[in-house]
Each structure stands twice: as C-alpha cells, then as structure tokens.
Amino acid sequence: MKSHSSTLLAEVRSFRQNHPDVRYVDLIALDIPGHFYGKRYPVEMLEKVAAGSPLKLPQNAVLLGAQGGLFKIGDYCFNDGDPDANRRLVPGTLKPVTWESQPLGQMLITSDGTQAPIEFEPREVLAKVLERLQHQGIHPVVAFELEFYLFDKQLDNGLPQFARDPLSGDADDQPNLHIERLSRFNDVLDDMAQTAKDQGLDITVITAEIGPGQFEINFGHCDDGLRAADWAALFCRSTRGVALKHGYRASFMAKPYLQFPGSGMHVHVSLYDAAGNNLLAAHQQQPLRHAVAGCLELLPHCMPIFSPNHNAFRRLGGTVNAATRASWGFEDRDACVRIPDSDPRNLRIEHRLASADANPYLVLAAILAGLEHGLEAKREPIAPLNEDRNSGADFPLEMLDAVRAMQQQPVLRDKLGAEFVEVYCENKRQDHLAFQQEIQAREYRWFL
Structure with missing residues (x-):
C-alpha cells in the first residue's frame, strides 16, 4: 500500500509541476447508464488523497438513471441512508483537460480494489470477471x-x-x-x-x-x-x-x-x-x-x-x-x-x-x-x-x-x-x- 501511495503521489506531483496553471481536477467514474459522475477537487487536496487520505463519494451515485434521477431499487437510495463508499484513484489516468476554456485536469476513480467495492459499479463488475x-x-x-x-x-x-x-x-x-x-x-x-x-x-x-x-x-x-x-x-x-x-x-x-x-x-x-x-x-x-x-x-x-x-x-x-x-x-x-x-x-x-x-x-x-x-x-x-x-x-x-x-x-x-x-x-x-x-x-x- 505504501508503494502504491508513493506512485500516486509522484504522479500528482509530476502533474502539478508540468501543469502549474491547473487548479482543479475532476475525479470521475462511470455510472450504470454510462455517464461520468464525480467531484472537482482542488489539486492540492488531490495530493493529500494520493498520499492516503480517504476519498469518499455517495455509493448510490452509481445507480443514477439516464437523466440523473434516483430510482428505488431494493433498499438502495431511499432506505439505506445514502451512505458514502470509498473510492481510489486509478494510477496513470491523471491528465490535462484541453477542451475546456479554463485549465483543468481529470483522473479516473473507482471502488474496485478498495476494502469494500461496490458490487454494482461497472468497473468493479469487469474487475471481478478479469x-x-x-x-x-x-x-x-x-x-x-x-x-x-x-x-x-x-x-x-x-x-x-x-x-x-x-x-x-x-x-x-x-x-x-x-x-x-x-x-x-x-x-x-x-x-x-x-x-x-x-x-x-x-x-x-x-x-x-x-x-x-x-x-x-x-x-x-x-x-x-x-x-x-x-x-x-x-x-x-x-x-x-x-x-x-x-x-x-x-x-x-x-x-x-x-x-x-x-x-x-x-x-x-x-x-x-x-x-x-x-x-x-x-x-x-x-x-x-x-x-x-x-x-x-x-x-x-x-x-x-x-x-x-x-x-x-x-x-x-x-x-x-x-x-x-x-x-x-x-x-x-x-x-x-x-x-x-x-x-x-x-x-x-x-x-x-x-x-x-x-x-x-x-x-x-x-x-x-x-x-x-x-x-x-x-x-x-x-x-x-x-x-x-x-x-x-x-x-x-x-x-x-x-x-x-x-x-x-x-x-x-x-x-x-x-x-x-x-x-x-x-x-x-x-x-x-x-x-x-x-x-x-x-x-x-x-x-x-
């Protein structure tokens, strides 16, 4: 785990050095319909996450419908308290976003490889098969x-x-x-x-x-x-x-x-x-x-x-x-x-x-x-x-x-x-x- 954090930390620090004008990074993952969801992080906070600070997002963000609404699926969304779930950074995916009007970065996040992966997260489903x-x-x-x-x-x-x-x-x-x-x-x-x-x-x-x-x-x-x-x-x-x-x-x-x-x-x-x-x-x-x-x-x-x-x-x-x-x-x-x-x-x-x-x-x-x-x-x-x-x-x-x-x-x-x-x-x-x-x-x- 320590070596993994060191690699991520080096990636973030290298990105900051090469792109000093980037202040925010979009941390993104694919939901069930195939849309990206996530959070926009200040780049200095991203460095803390890479060093081992927890990264949490609502578990049920994965369940969004095609128009972004939440559906009652079993106990999810409305009877489970809408809990957070741990995510991790995907190494090698921190890149500049060049199509926006302001300097920005993006990086993939996922629950696969965490202590409690989300069973219905698309990337986790594929990870288990592989x-x-x-x-x-x-x-x-x-x-x-x-x-x-x-x-x-x-x-x-x-x-x-x-x-x-x-x-x-x-x-x-x-x-x-x-x-x-x-x-x-x-x-x-x-x-x-x-x-x-x-x-x-x-x-x-x-x-x-x-x-x-x-x-x-x-x-x-x-x-x-x-x-x-x-x-x-x-x-x-x-x-x-x-x-x-x-x-x-x-x-x-x-x-x-x-x-x-x-x-x-x-x-x-x-x-x-x-x-x-x-x-x-x-x-x-x-x-x-x-x-x-x-x-x-x-x-x-x-x-x-x-x-x-x-x-x-x-x-x-x-x-x-x-x-x-x-x-x-x-x-x-x-x-x-x-x-x-x-x-x-x-x-x-x-x-x-x-x-x-x-x-x-x-x-x-x-x-x-x-x-x-x-x-x-x-x-x-x-x-x-x-x-x-x-x-x-x-x-x-x-x-x-x-x-x-x-x-x-x-x-x-x-x-x-x-x-x-x-x-x-x-x-x-x-x-x-x-x-x-x-x-x-x-x-x-x-x-x-």
Missing part, C-alpha cells in the same frame, strides 16, 4: 472500436442537424465512405485524435462511415481489460468536448437517424495463457467454437447491456450490419460474433452487437462471461452464417422483455454477480418506464 479469468490462467487482449456522429452545434427545435461541411458550408447530408470526408473534417478529427493521445489513449485508425457525419475510431489491442474499457469511456468524454470547441456536437447515440446506419461498439477479444499462446487457436480452433457457443448462449440474456436504452433497440435490424438474431460467421459483418481473418497468433472474436452508447465496462464483462461459459461448457455452436444464412437464435428486441431475460439467467448471475444483475435490471426497467411517461407530439397527432 480477476476470475486470471486465476484460471486466461489473459484477454482487447480492442474497442467506436462509431459516432458529428452534428451541427445548434439543434433545430430539439432535433439534430447535419454537420456543416467546413469547405462548402453545406450540410454533410450524403451517406458515403469517401476518404475525402476525413480531409474535409480534418481539423476537428485531428484535434480529437491528438486529445485522445494526450489522455494516454492508444487510438489507431479513423474511418469515415456510411452515415452523414459518421466516423469510427479504433483503439490498439490492450492486454489490460480495465485499461481498454477506460480508453473507450474517456474517448467519449474528450470527443464530445473537442467537438463543441469546433462548433459541432459529437454523439454516440445508437440510432440518431432512422434512415441511416446506427453507431456500434465493436469489441475484439483474444485469449492467451501465461506463456503467450492463443487459447482460441489450440486443438484445431476447437476452443474458439466453444467460446462462440457460450457467447451466443448468453447473448439474448445480455441485451439490456448491449442495447441499454429505448433508442439502442432501434438500431437492431437496421440498414447495415446490425443483426436481429444471435449469429456468428467467418469474415461476416452481418454476424453478431464475427471471426476476422487472421493467423493463429491473432485469432480472435469481434463482438459487434453493442451500441456505441453502451457501458464499455459492462459490455466487455458480458462478452468475457460468455467466452468463459463457452470454454467451460464445451458445446458446439450453431451453424455459422457462411454455411446457413438463416442460422441464428432469437433475442429480445424490447427493453422490458430483455430485462426479464437477463434477470433470471443463472449463468449470468453467477458470472457478473447476482446483486449487480438485480440492480442493473431494475435500473433499466425504471429508466424505460420513466421514458414512457412523456406524451410526444406524435401521440396527439395520432389520437387526439
């Missing part, structure tokens, strides 16, 4: 890919407007994959990439996607699952900030336009042993088949994680590469679980179902739980799409059905924690019901 795999001699290597849209900064009666082409000044309203779009939006995209690198994120390829103003960012393969999910979470925060600085809005909303493709979160996962051997490639790739079978078996029960809100379900079965059945295939982007062409060393799965606004910690935890279950059960998967285009298993396409499917799944309760499953499902159920409580203009047009 720890269990490590005890089995399984070491995941992970790479996220995130799609997002750029919109005009100004909304039109609450509705998004196409981003303006910086060269022509016209709306970028044509769907295409042209490389020229990267050039036209180079200023904002370059700033996003550089800001991400300044945050310590290993970003690689930038692609212009099919939707108007839609782009994709790829991250490097990382042998630390927590860090890989940290990168995805932090990229969303910095990208929104940089976009506003350039006169745009950036959004990871799953389906902002019905007529154009939605935005997904694709996750590449390979599994290695302590000697660096790819476990999925052993025995003529039989473990790969078992892992795929486990992923597909649990997939219908993980839909509230992969599609975490009403809008995310709109993306499924959309215009491009968004399945409505649990499926797999080799080099097939219509499959939920794609096996990219690779040599045995780099053999991996690409899980393509999650929406871009899903919680990256929980998405990765659910995928790894499926892989682990498959390796344990050793079942054969259904036929790949390459052999049968109709192959696939149904999964829920509506939130309340998805919650029911998740809540009572015994393997998922075991792998992710029964308390987490209960809390998460009730949070999603309450969020969905709250969303339905507002009468939209369309209802008046149809039924008045």
